Amino acid sequence: MNNQQPEVKNIQKETVEQKPPVKVEQSVTPPPTPKNEAPKPGFENIMAEKGVNLIPTLSKEEVVVAEKKKKLNVGSIVSLLILVIVSILIVGFNIVSRMSLNNEKAKLSTYEAQVTKMTQKMISSNEITERIQLYNRVLGETYSPKSVVDYLNAIASKSGTSTISKFSFGENLLFTIEGKATDMENVSKFWYLLSNDPKMDTVALQSVGNSGNYVRFIFKGKLVLEQFLSSTNN
């Protein structure tokens, strides 16, 4: 920037030196303007109406600085615009969100008041549901003792002379049966039938022995619970 000023001064000096003295003015005719040549840039500024314009055109550096200033001015305006737009957007988003929320809150409170009037129905329904759940939980795994006893008696009858004189039932249809038969063959047949029964999970002969005219036996096992549930819970 500072280097430009002396340059300008030099130009001025040269311009001053180029000017001819006033006396010689009459003899020297002004140089004719070349008609065919294209005007040089900044020529209009130099050639004024009544004289020579001594103000020079801007140097490249000056043009760059002027451009920079222009850009900065435009930048300021754009920055301010962005600031305003961003502010409006954010504040607007905030306000819209808050308004929407308040609106929904009002709607919800109206809804709540409406539904609260019906809570008695809810309480009654819950009370019934609680009992239904208890019913399902308690009777979900229960069986009909009659059907189980009848079923075991039917197998004993099939085996021949075996009869059951004691039934004991525990959890999940674990059972112990005691009884008697006329001979070992009937006991073994009964054991075979129990072992091959589709509703029998496990079975074992716990003890067997002669007692006078008959053979006593004790079987322990487990029946398939699901097979005896159907007729129980209704």
Place this chain on the structure above:
Amino acid sequence: MAIVTNAINATKTKKEVDAISERVKKTKLKVTDIIIPILVVVVLIILGVFVFVPMIQKAISFQVEHKTIVDKEAQLNTLEKTLNSMDEGILQSDLINAQKVIPNTLKVSSFMYYIDNLASQKGLTSSEISAGDIKINTKGETSDGNYILGVSGPLAYEGTLTNALSFLDSLYSVSPYIITIENLDLEAFNNVWQISLSVTGYYVPVSASSADIYSKFTSYTKFANIVKIFETKASQLD
């Protein structure tokens, strides 16, 4: 004349030079030229940190809350529809039936009277009868409040096998109460069968008189088959 002209030209030139200098000075980039963009950036940063970021955070929290409220509204809408679909008269009737089958309180005396009466009707004679209140801990639940309440006791009767089995069957199928049988033993002594068992009857104490409208609600009408069982059992008690 030439001297005057020269002087005038010199003055003119000086003025022009001054104008050029002034113009050059004007084209110089000054601090004031960039002060507005810098200020805007600084203000934007300050506003961003202290105003915009909290505002955006607040707006996001509003959005989240809005979503929650919309979900709640949907839940209430479903609840309202479900409750509206229940007929008040039928609901009360079903509640009375359910309370008869599984009462709020089950008196030991009433329960035992019913069992003993049923055994007598089936031609059995009692040899042992006792009962008391029980509190059963449900599976996997150890905290308070997860208990099933009931009346339970060991019973012993004598009679024929047919009568004993009929009695056992009636306990389930005819009994108006919800009953379970445990530790069942049937033993024959000279054609007389002894039956010993533990019988438990259940009850549900009075629940809270308020309901949370946002809690998970299951309509009892989904269990129509069990409601029907309650209705049948309740009619047997009348």
